[in-house]
Amino acid sequence: AYGIGINIVETIYLALVSDITPPQSRGKVLSALWTLLILGTVISGMVVGSMIMDYSHRRLIQVMQGSAITFVILTFLALVGQERLRRDGSVVSKTETVRVRLSLWESVRMLGKEKALQGLFVVIFIATMAFVTHDVLLEPYGGEVLNMSVSATMRLTVLWGVSMILGVAAAGYLLWRKLSPAVLMAVGCVIGLVGFAVISVASDGAMVNLFRAGVAMISLGRGLFVVGSVILVMSLTDIAHAGLFLGIWGIVQAMAQGIGTIGGGVMRDVVQYTSGSTIYGYTAVYATSLLLLVVVLLLAFRLRRQLYVEEIRMPWSGLEEIPADQLAF
Numbered sequence: 001a002y003g004i005g006i007n008i009v010e011t012i013y014l015a016l017v018s019d020i021t022p023p024q025s026r027g028k029v030l031s032a033l034w035t036l037l038i039l040g041t042v043i044s045g046m047v048v049g050s051m052i053m054d055y056s057h058r059r060l061i062q063v064m065q066g067s068a069i070t071f072v073i074l075t076f077l078a079l080v081g082q083e084r085l086r087r088d089g090s091v092v093s094k095t096e097t098v099r100v101r102l103s104l105w106e107s108v109r110m111l112g113k114e115k116a117l118q119g120l121f122v123v124i125f126i127a128t129m130a131f132v133t134h135d136v137l138l139e140p141y142g143g144e145v146l147n148m149s150v151s152a153t154m155r156l157t158v159l160w161g162v163s164m165i166l167g168v169a170a171a172g173y174l175l176w177r178k179l180s181p182a183v184l185m186a187v188g189c190v191i192g193l194v195g196f197a198v199i200s201v202a203s204d205g206a207m208v209n210l211f212r213a214g215v216a217m218i219s220l221g222r223g224l225f226v227v228g229s230v231i232l233v234m235s236l237t238d239i240a241h242a243g244l245f246l247g248i249w250g251i252v253q254a255m256a257q258g259i260g261t262i263g264g265g266v267m268r269d270v271v272q273y274t275s276g277s278t279i280y281g282y283t284a285v286y287a288t289s290l291l292l293l294v295v296v297l298l299l300a301f302r303l304r305r306q307l308y309v310e311e312i313r314m315p316w317s318g319l320e321e322i323p324a325d326q327l328a329f
Helices: 002-020 023-051 057-079 104-113 115-132 138-144 150-154 156-176 181-201 205-236 239-275 278-302
Strands: none
Touching (some): 023 057, 115 205, 115 239, 138 278, 150 156, 156 205, 239 278
């Protein structure tokens, strides 16, 4: 239920922002929105971590129930008055409602003609799958292997969020200095695979700080990779179909996140069951993620000429004329 809700909301809020913001301000609003989402994760991690300092099962249940109620209330307050309806029931939008320019199969055929983008989406899929395997294993690894408290593992979310924001900020600065987005993706993968290697060897309870360093490196690398990948997608396509390929980028990300998260959990359980070692279960997942990032680097090197771009296009530049239904494909 949580996963279904997350994926529904990710598409709807993008369309809503597109509908209620002026075209010239859309890029800034979406960038600020994404940053606030990460900051919300950081702040909630700090708050929840402080609330379960004196841990008990009852206390954890109370905090989770309170979080759910708070989420519903804040969501309701945030949505009130965001959309205005005309007398005929249609929504008042900053952009005129137009027919979707391409059908699904037309979009698939168009992607089939873009060899460079096909290779890029394969790279994005594998890398995203590698980066997300640790998402659901982060806290369990800290608790089961490193004997960290529940409060301490909750604060790992804060470290994750801060490192992601630093990665995005660093990516923006490097792009401003004209660094190739393909190089930015490669740098993110290198930092990420080093982070997975660091986590893999941090199996001793005395190496908690090393584990935190690995988490920070993975999140930093992921931030660099995400920005580099979306910039490269936008730079390789013509602006008339920018919404289409940005939507495909989102679909590839979502599919990779689902497969990576489920695959990481299943692999941990299978290896742990067959080997009888908790440590082996986690290190097998992290080693696999490391190898996947190596594969990504090899693929990116092979596609280096196809991924070369002379002009860097920011992800939301030129999307003023694209309606919400295409933007949220």
